[in-house]
Amino acid sequence: MSRRIEWSDGSVPGRTRAYSRRDLLGWLARGAAWSIAAPPLLGLMARQGLGAGVVGGGANPTAKKMILLWLEGGPSQFETFDPKAGTTTGGPFPSIPTTIPGCSFSSLLPGVAARAHHLAVIRTVTSREGTHARAREMLHTGYSPNPSVPFPAFPAIVAHEIGDLDHDLPAFVQVDGPPSSAGYLGIASSPFRVDDATGNVGNLAYPPGVDPARLDLRESLRDVVDARMRHGAGVEAVESDAAQRRRARRLMDSALRSVFNLESEDDAKRDAYGRNRFGQGVLLARRLIEQGVAAVEVVLDGWDSHDKNATQHKILCDILDPALSTLLDDLAERGLLDQTLVVCMGEFGRTPGINTREGRDHWPNNFSVVLAGGGVKPGVVYGETDELGVSVKGRPVQVADLFATLAKVLGIDGTKEFNRDRRPATLVDKNGIPLDEIIVG
Numbered sequence: 267m268s269r270r271i272e273w274s275d276g277s278v279p280g281r282t283r284a285y286s287r288r289d290l291l292g293w294l295a296r297g298a299a300w301s302i303a304a305p306p307l308l309g310l311m312a313r314q315g316l317g318a319g320v321v322g323g324g325a326n327p328t329a330k331k332m333i334l335l336w337l338e339g340g341p342s343q344f345e346t347f348d349p350k351a352g353t354t355t356g357g358p359f360p361s362i363p364t365t366i367p368g369c370s371f372s373s374l375l376p377g378v379a380a381r382a383h384h385l386a387v388i389r390t391v392t393s394r395e396g397t398h399a400r401a402r403e404m405l406h407t408g409y410s411p412n413p414s415v416p417f418p419a420f421p422a423i424v425a426h427e428i429g430d431l432d433h434d435l436p437a438f439v440q441v442d443g444p445p446s447s448a449g450y451l452g453i454a455s456s457p458f459r460v461d462d463a464t465g466n467v468g469n470l471a472y473p474p475g476v477d478p479a480r481l482d483l484r485e486s487l488r489d490v491v492d493a494r495m496r497h498g499a500g501v502e503a504v505e506s507d508a509a510q511r512r513r514a515r516r517l518m519d520s521a522l523r524s525v526f527n528l529e530s531e532d533d534a535k536r537d538a539y540g541r542n543r544f545g546q547g548v549l550l551a552r553r554l555i556e557q558g559v560a561a562v563e564v565v566l567d568g569w570d571s572h573d574k575n576a577t578q579h580k581i582l583c584d585i586l587d588p589a590l591s592t593l594l595d596d597l598a599e600r601g602l603l604d605q606t607l608v609v610c611m612g613e614f615g616r617t618p619g620i621n622t623r624e625g626r627d628h629w630p631n632n633f634s635v636v637l638a639g640g641g642v643k644p645g646v647v648y649g650e651t652d653e654l655g656v657s658v659k660g661r662p663v664q665v666a667d668l669f670a671t672l673a674k675v676l677g678i679d680g681t682k683e684f685n686r687d688r689r690p691a692t693l694v695d696k697n698g699i700p701l702d703e704i705i706v707g
Contacts, residue, residue, distance in 0.1 A: 327677030329640030339570030342616035374583035377591030390649025401613035408669030418449035421561035429560030434520035441547035443565025641675035670698030
């Protein structure tokens, strides 16, 4: 006699699922055929460490920092990392071989193709979310949007869990794009946002006529007001505001603020990254990581190619290719690649079919994500789509699996639970299973 294990949400796992302590206690409390379920359940839980390390906490993580290259709007997998050249869905660009045997990229990414031996290419990420706002949140947090729980973006999790929140530089810096949120992790893990890496960062200089001593006096007066406000506005609001001011002041007074000035960088290096907002933002990301920032997100907008997909992707890939290629080279040359997890992705992919406006529409069914750096096995391809790119042929990757993988690579315990207004949430969805095939060790 055998029984099928079902979860409290009524779902039945079609693949291995992470068991948590809560699952175990639930089984004990209900006494649900324990004599039958206990041996396989306990065996699997023992292999998974009772859930700990399943959604994070790699045994020997080498990555200590993260750079997220976010492709806002949803890039086409056909014109980037999963080309189907010569088919009815492939589009006008040929595919080219990469330094991974048997793996091809779009001809729009020649530089990245030549450095594919650094990459782990995941071709079968699948999501339920096909609208920009919801998909953007899901691919930042690992969760579908929930109005009751403000989930943190993953770079904020990196900042909170392994960053130095007391460092002169912010633990999380975002370059361009709509601001990401630290959610329930609070303002200390929120991004310091740089609108344009090619210009000066504003509001870091002292106001005219104000020196450090005078600003100290102003701050002491503000402390008096804060003490009174705690009884009215509430402790949390006052503490958040005070923390933000302390962060700003620390950066204003630090010699490390010079890291934002790219004029000190070699001209040839700036040219290699690309003399545009994104390329210079990626260069800034390398500089920030080098100076102790835990997480940097750099945004390249414009991938929502409902019209003239080929033209739009040619323009954008001409920006992405040198920036990502040079970042990989630069990190490797400086001995930083083994310490830094690089992630390149957007909120979903694009449709196999090309519409009447020569564009591709939203496609969350299967799309590509690229990883590189510390803790990631280089030169591997995970998952396969069919010959037209319409469906997953093997190894589908849920968004929760992707985030469990990121957490494990960085040594973050994704099972850590936070409570917001009595609503518990783990850093990473406990249903996620790390893709161990692409993780070192």
